[in-house]
Amino acid sequence: MDKVKQYTVTIYTENNVGLLNRISAIFQRRHINIESINSSISEIENVSKWTIVVKLTEDQMKKIIGQIEKQVEVIKAFYHTEDEIVYQESCLFKIKSDLLFDERQIQNIIKESNSRIVTVNKAFFVIEKSGKKEEIDLLYRELSVFGIMQFTRSGRIAVTKDEMKISTLLKALQH
Structure with a gap:
């Protein structure tokens, strides 16, 4: 089976x-x-x-x-299958701004996770992370301790490791 x-x-x-x-x-x-x-x-x-x-x-x-x-x-x-593709997901975290300045650990988490700060204002800052699902899940767990105001995640985007030749296939179908 x-x-x-x-x-x-x-x-x-x-x-x-x-x-x-x-x-x-x-x-x-x-x-x-x-x-x-x-x-x-x-x-x-x-x-x-x-x-x-x-x-x-x-x-x-x-x-x-x-x-x-x-x-x-x-x-x-x-x-x-997973080993036949290169793939990523992307996500955004919205977190209270005071944590960025008061919690040194958050800055370390951002750096270690290869995330980046997209925007900062008085009320909140936004972190963007692209990577494998497991990497995003880990970052979510680490940041949830501090409180996440909002979170959103994209669907998977992927390309094959082998050449797809879809363009050649489409041209053949058009004739």
């Missing part, structure tokens, strides 16, 4: 209203939670790229890719 693993799904699509609902319904019908989702432009003009993170078996993953590719607006869908 297949074991459950984390996969990063990359979907190249036309940018159409309602497609996100149909794609998420494919996962929902199978009771599979989407851990992370990101949508952006891709390296190809007028083509969107979605990056979705899910935990399931490879057999389930193959079936879902087949269902995703049945959507008219989907150009191509791929799935990758």
Whole structure:
């Protein structure tokens, strides 16, 4: 029996209203939670790229890719394991400004975590961190001791280690 693993799904699509609902319904019908989702432009003009993170078996993953590719607006869908991609997440922390000056440890945490201060005013300062999920989770735990006013995290963004050749594939499909 297949074991459950984390996969990063990359979907190249036309940018159409309602497609996100149909794609998420494919996962929902199978009771599979989407851990992370990101949508952006891709390296190809007028083509969107979605990056979705899910935990399931490879057999389930193959079936879902087949269902995703049945959507008219989907150009191509791929799935990758963690070792086949380079990936990052990004996050922002909003923290009371007085802590920045009164708690030396916060300055050390920022420095050691390779975070950066984005803005500072009298009421609060904002820290930005990009990295792996585990790095962001660690920073969250370290800062939560001092009180986090607001926190937000992006979905995963990823590129493959191997050449995708999606541009070549699209040109072939257009002929």
